[in-house]
Amino acid sequence: MPIDITDKYILKRPFGTLVPEQDITKQKILSMLEGVKRIFTVGDATTERLVSFGITPDIAVVDGLERRSRRDHSIDYHAKEMLCTNPAGTISKEAVNVLQVALKTPPPITVKVKGEEDMLALPLFTLAPKGSAVLYGQPLEGIVLVYITEEKQNQAKDLMEKISSDSK
Secondary structure (H helix, E strand, O other): OOEEOOOOHHHHOOOOEEEEHHHOOHHHHHHHOOOOOOEEEEOHHHHHHHHHOOOOOOEEEEOOEEOOEEOOOOOOOOOEEEEEEEOOOEEOHHHHHHHHHHHOOOOOEEEEEEEOOHHHHHHHHHHOOOOOEEEEEEOOOEEEEEEOOHHHHHHHHHHHHHHHHHOO
């Protein structure tokens, strides 16, 4: 049974460092990613932006949509594809299982989601190795960069447990 988290306003706040739209440059993102072991993206626009900067994510989680509208072009990113289903506003067990497999597979990987990928950043925070970075879009504001630390993993786990207990 997927976890329904559509009504959780807490998830609207950036989980990491917000880079405002007007400040997003190749140099800025590269400097923020210095020393990062692995790079993960969630969202078509974020993935496309990084790829356009010459940054290849280890894992890109995409759904072919941008702000719930079908994108008219695909991302020029050559990677092994994995597929999963994840209904809007949820975190499905299937999606989490696919992310776990993707993390053990040599990169680059594109996880194509049938449904919606937005909420999949949360389990990625808990699964990604420490020293990695997860980037996702903050609609109409910019890109959020989350450095994966034990503290961030614990915050994400706590939030997922709270959401899971609230939806019972």
